[in-house]
Amino acid sequence: MTTDTHNGIGQWPETERPRERLLAKGPEILSDAQLLAILLRTGRRDSSAVQVAMELLHRVGGLASLARSGIEELCTIPGIGPAKVAQLKAALELGKRAMAIPLSTGTKISSSSDVFRHFHALVRDLKHEIFKVILLDAKNTVMKEVTVSEGSLTLSIVHPREVFALAVRESAAGVIFLHNHPSGDPTPSPEDRRLTDRLVAAGEVLGIRVLDHMVIGDGRYVSFADEGWITV
Secondary structure, three states: OOOOOOOOHHHOOHHHOHHHHHHHHOHHHOOHHHHHHHHHOOOEOOEOHHHHHHHHHHHHOOHHHHHHOOHHHHHOOOOOOHHHHHHHHHHHHHHHHHHOOOOOOOOEOOOHHHHHHHHHHHHOOOOOOEEEEEEEOOOOEEEEEEEEEEOOOOOOOOOHHHHHHHHHHOOOOEEEEEEEOOOOOOOOOHHHHHHHHHHHHHHHHHOOEEEEEEEEOOOOEEEOOOOOOOOO
16 A cells, blocks of 8 residues: 555645645545545545545445444455544544434433434444443432443343343433434334333332333434333
8 A cells, every 4th residue: 555645645635635625624524435535634555545535435335334344344345444444433433423412421311312412423333232321319400420231232231130230230210211223213112112011110119210212223212201202
C-alpha cells in the first residue's frame, strides 16, 4: 500500500482535498466518502482514499450499514486492513456516544422518550439483543443502569430472580427494562409479552415498581407503559 501522493489525493489541488476542505469550510460540506477518506488517510496503489471510501460504502450498502458491518467483513475490502477498520469502528462508536443523551446517576426519568433518546444511538446497530435494567429511586431518578444479558431474549436468559437481585441489592424503588430488536422493528413478540408479565409479577411480590419495558428498534420504539400494557 502506498500513500495518496501516488495517483491520489496528494496530487489534487489543495482546495479540493477532503482534510483541507474540512478545515477551511467545516465537515458538513463533505460527502460521506470524503469524511471516511480522512479517517482512512491512505488509499491503494491504484486508488485514492476517497475512491477506497466510495468502494467501501458501495460494498456495505451505505453509512448506516457500515456501523453494522463486522470487522472481518470490512477487512476483506481491498485497501481496508485491521488498523483502518479499528479507526473506523472507533470513530463510529464515538459518534454513537456523542449522540446519546447522558443518563447518569441522578438523571430524572420523565417519559419513555427520555430513555429512547439515550439508548437509541447505542443499541440500534447491534446485531444481537441486549437486555438492560435501569434502577430508579423513589423520585424516579437514575441510580444505575445494568446490562442483564446479551443474545436472544428468552425466559431462561432473562430470569426475574437475577434481574430483581440487582434491584434489591441497590435498594431500588422502581425499574425500567429495555431491550433492542436487531431487525429494526420494535413490535413486541409474544415472548416479550410473557417475559414482561413475569417481571411485573415478580416486582409486585418484592414491592419494586416496574415502570416500563421498552423495545427499541431503528428510529422508533414501543413502550409497554405508553401502550397501557403496564399499569404503574
